[in-house]
Amino acid sequence: MQRLKWRHLPVEVAEVALGQDADFEEFDVLFLGGGSDREQDIMAADLKSRRDGLGRAIEAGVVVLAICGGYQMLGHFYRTAGGREIPGLSLLDLHTVAGPRRMIGNVALELELPGGVAWAVGFENHSGRTFLGRGVRPLGRVVAGNGNNGSDGWEGARYRNVFCSYLHGPLLPKNPLLADHLLQLALARRGEGQTLSPLDDGLENLANRVMYERVTRAGTRKGPSGRR
């Protein structure tokens, strides 16, 4: 939002309350966050009733950013440690399984964006391990940290203009290239294909670079193929 304001593009933020009517297709960008278990349950119940509307918005190319619990909720199910499967919205081809330990810590990723490879940093804190089906692509390759499940080397998910990730910290301010990519997609959907004017990202890039170097120096995990 700030990145639009700094470019003097008008922006409005609407909070969709529980039970409140909303046509998701009218929005440019939707954000689904996470929360405590209790908040998560409340939100999941609310989203169930909106599943079809959300699905139509996704197919129509609305830009969606889903973090942590919001990410898990878009998949087929969440399997608890006891083996019970809590159904998700099944809007994205992925599922999540409770893991034996929480994956907590800083993460560095390599992302493919239209302009080339970008490096993203953030913090993960999740016990669910998410596995992607054929219908979705990962958001990025884990350079340090755990990512989706700590084993296959991928982080997050992408489908149409939906971006899912376990990274908060939060994700967008420190990763301005990704933020601008989302905005560009949202503008393109409206038929406004102009390129975004460049901003002074000095502090953003500094925060990104310092963390990327620190996290990869202490790197805990290699990439998918075992190479660096």
Add this chain to the structure above:
Amino acid sequence: MSRVRGTRGSTLPGRVALKICPRFLRLAVRQVRRGVVMVTGTNGKTTTNNMVAGVLESAGYRVIANREGANLVWGVAAAFVAGAGAFGRIKADFATLEVDEASLPVVASHLAPDLLVVTNFFRDQLDRYGELDRTVELVQRAIGKLPLTRLVLNADDPLVAQLGKGENKTLFFGLAQTVRLTATVQTREARFCPACGRELSYAFYHYSQLGDYRCLTCGFARPGAAVEGQAVRGGDRLEFTVRWPAGQTSVSLDLPGYYNVYNALAAFSVGVALGLPEKAMVEGLARFAPAIGRMERFSHRGRPVYLNLVKNPTGFNESLAAMLTGSGTKDVFMAINDNDADGRDISWLWDVDFEALARDPAPYLSFTCAGIRAQDMALRLKYAGVPVELIRVIPGLVEGIEGALAGRGALVYLFSTYTALWRSQAILKEVLARGEEPATGLAERRRALR
């Protein structure tokens, strides 16, 4: 190095004592003649506990306390070791101990307190204890195992008030509706009723989720406060009225920060619960000097310099609110670390209302961001709308503090997360002691500080 670390509350003697005799705490507490007070909760533990100690001392009692905030089992044991004379004989009337929420079940099982104060529950570093709900549950279960303990609870916090256990076992304190000194816009931590889960309705609120709440579904509501603060006034010092069943008096505190009224009310309530004379509370609080980094006041070339610990959104918001009440131009220093004790996840900075600084940027001359996450702090300020030209990234604490003190502001505020606090205090003292000394020798002293 050790000199710079200064007098950080050492837990080593505590570790040794517990090693020699695991039942040390149980035995030690038997020698405390009159009673044990414990203070737990998210924010204000150290200040409240020290205020309780001050009130008890004003009443003429000898007190054992972990004054510097070492609040895990070892720190509590260390306080007893420090209070023991020759032959391990402890001569104290009261022990007053701040206890970390997660350590409360263990510590309270060793030394069942006569009084337990719970200040508030706010979201703290998420990756340390899991969720806020879990912390509340921990404390609730610990209380369940203390049938004889009387509770001193914050009536204004629904998460705390729900812990109450019947009239003769619980004393509530709270704040009447008063004009807020300054306001930052904040998200409330608990929008939902702890009893039934529906949204709470507020007649007014002071900050975060503290206020006059009522659940329209199940009737859970703010209990009446037996000890109530009224008519809060002041900026640099605070004045307010306390009303309790047996009287009414005015209290003054020589420190800023609206939240300190709550801490003082908690300490006052302990005095009421123990039947101390009013004079002990009033004098103990008036004489109170804050512990390290709790709006600790220094003086640099005749202007005040405040050092304040920040560790969660509510605490940081209240610190900013205290800064907003200071009149004059300001230089600000913020040291953010992400070591285990600080919380490794610093995303909580995005829940702090730094936007309040941008709403009225005129008094601010500079913001120096330091510590391991200096860059993240700077970025947060930029997103809050603080003019970028005022923001400086200087990761080194020495250079950062020197930079902030080199400003021309009438006031200087230093905010620091836990692991940068003791070094920041030591550096600050060093720089102040250095005074107007010429630049030679500076490099040498800087080396000594590293």
